[in-house]
Amino acid sequence: MHAGQEAGLSRRVGYELKRAQAALRAAMDTALRGHGLTVAQYVCLELLDQSPGLSNAELARGAFVTRQSMNVVLRGLASSGLVTRPPQAPHGRALPARLTAAGQQRLAVARAAVIAIEQRMTGALPPQRAARLLVDLGRMAQALEPPQHNRRDSA
Amino acid sequence: MHAGQEAGLSRRVGYELKRAQAALRAAMDTALRGHGLTVAQYVCLELLDQSPGLSNAELARGAFVTRQSMNVVLRGLASSGLVTRPPQAPHGRALPARLTAAGQQRLAVARAAVIAIEQRMTGALPPQRAARLLVDLGRMAQALEPPQHNRRDSA
DNA sequence: CCTCCTATGTCAGGACTTTGACATCACTCA
């Protein structure tokens, strides 16, 4: 066979997707550890920064974990003083979470570290390719997650 | 800001990567359950089909899990009669695993299901874009996993 | 008004994965 054929797993989208995700995860894990955050916690902070007042269940969906896992994350962040949750639900059972000032500061530095990693990734390919990849990833995900009938990204 | 900007997480490569991977994972999980396989087990079968005789540690690296996890997977597959491992190591401590006939058959049907899912993903974008995405994912992963000094893809 | 239904938060249990450690085996080098 000639160069670059290699009919193995390297030609499978799923495998390369997992590989890239594993590499990113490991890098993020290492970088965030230095800031006292886990990946799940960081994602939670990002979601809250983008959409203040999200409930535990909404955060869980946004982070692709279960409510139970996100609940643990949220408790940890609350006990660290990075997020606040009203002791009582203003409407229904949902407790809208918000970033504290400390949470915003922590997020800022953590985000810088993560963005640096992402740029190290996307820097490996021409800018236009990176932009298209972003779009394509979204389309592929959308092609597989129609079972979800209620997403919050109506805009 | 005008339409489509949405400076949120949707513009972050890491998030979209995780989203796509989560969607794929969920779809594979569902599909493989019908064939009595977990995702980890399926990946293990694929690796062994591509490279018969891989050791537990090599399989672990290929599947992005620890040796311990892969060991559990391997035991499960062995007890199901899908793979065989020599009772004694022919060289060193590595026990080269191989697919049985049943393993190959199981893999064949499982692979068809998984490939169908992947095609449902890649079908969401033009063929050339999909091909480039595959390459780009590999480059991005490579940009983040240099810490590994010894990979088996010498060819 | 009452009932059904959905959604949320929470608790208990189990499954899976990882971290840490240890013994074994082959290779290298003095």
Add this chain to the structure above:
DNA sequence: TGAGTGATGTCAAAGTCCTGACATAGGAGG
């Protein structure tokens, strides 16, 4: 030959996450 190094398999313990289940709160429909 013999110590040192690296890799592998395995065991034990901890951590993490998920599955299942329950009680509560709000809205839809009779």
